[in-house]
Amino acid sequence: MKTTLPDNRSRFPILLIEDSEPDAQIFETALKQASARAQIYWVATAAEGLEFLRRNGRFRDVGPAQLVVLDLHLGGENGFDALRQIKSDPELCRTPVVMLTSSTHQNDVDLAYSLGANAYFKKPMTLESYIEQVRVLVHHWLDLALLPSPVRSERGSLGIHRRSRIPEETGI
Numbered sequence: 001m002k003t004t005l006p007d008n009r010s011r012f013p014i015l016l017i018e019d020s021e022p023d024a025q026i027f028e029t030a031l032k033q034a035s036a037r038a039q040i041y042w043v044a045t046a047a048e049g050l051e052f053l054r055r056n057g058r059f060r061d062v063g064p065a066q067l068v069v070l071d072l073h074l075g076g077e078n079g080f081d082a083l084r085q086i087k088s089d090p091e092l093c094r095t096p097v098v099m100l101t102s103s104t105h106q107n108d109v110d111l112a113y114s115l116g117a118n119a120y121f122k123k124p125m126t127l128e129s130y131i132e133q134v135r136v137l138v139h140h141w142l143d144l145a146l147l148p149s150p151v152r153s154e155r156g157s158l159g160i161h162r163r164s165r166i167p168e169e170t171g172i
Contacts, residue, residue: 015065017082018042018100019051019075025070026130027069027100034135037142041065046074046082053092061069064150067141070117072101072108080111084107087116094148098137141162 014031018024024042031038041062043049052059053068068086072079079099086092101108104122109111112120121137124130141147 011036011042012067013063013065014067014139015049015052015071016040016042017044017046017071017079018071019044019070019073019077020071023071026127026157027134029135030127030131031138033104033131033136033141038138044074046077046079046085048084049082053086056090066147068095068097068138070097071098072099072103072112079116083112083115083117094150096141096145096147097148098141136159 004170012035016024016027017146020029021044024044028040028042031040041052043052049068049070051057053060053065056065070076070082074082074160079101082086083097083099086097088093099112099115099117099120100123119137121133134151154161
């Protein structure tokens with residue numbers, strides 16, 4: 001597991017869940033060329049991705065990801081299972097998830113969208129097309145899309161989690 005932590009917390013944090021180190025490096029290279037504003041965090045397994053998103057364990061002090069880029073085939077794991085867990089968790093379900101995979105099977109595309117994926121991209125074959133695809137992805141999510149605020153959870157006095165969807169600044 002490798003994680004790149006941000007130097008500047010004001011950057012747009014993207015969590016990449018990708019088991020292939022070469023693919024993660026290509027994504028990072030494309031992201032650097034596409035946008036200096038984005039900050040990539042990379043984990044190699046779905047379990048680490050969920051731990052990151054829930055800010056558990058070694059990810060306790062890491063801020064929330066504003067976008068998840070998820071591979072479908074994660075070694076012995078299944079990206080659909082990770083997507084299902086993200087979208088069924090009340091504290092994570094509003095986080096946009098973009099599938100980035102080599103699969104072009106229509107059944108995979110349909111299932112990803114049925115489980116709540118926000119977009120489905122086929123991994124490009126050349127570095128130039130990868131850079132262009134990441135540039136488009138970043139432009140859409142950083143410049144055009146209005147994103148939901150993360151659901152905040154507070155720990156009650158008995159350790160019970162209360163989820164708050166109401167922004168703190170409303171005073172409600």
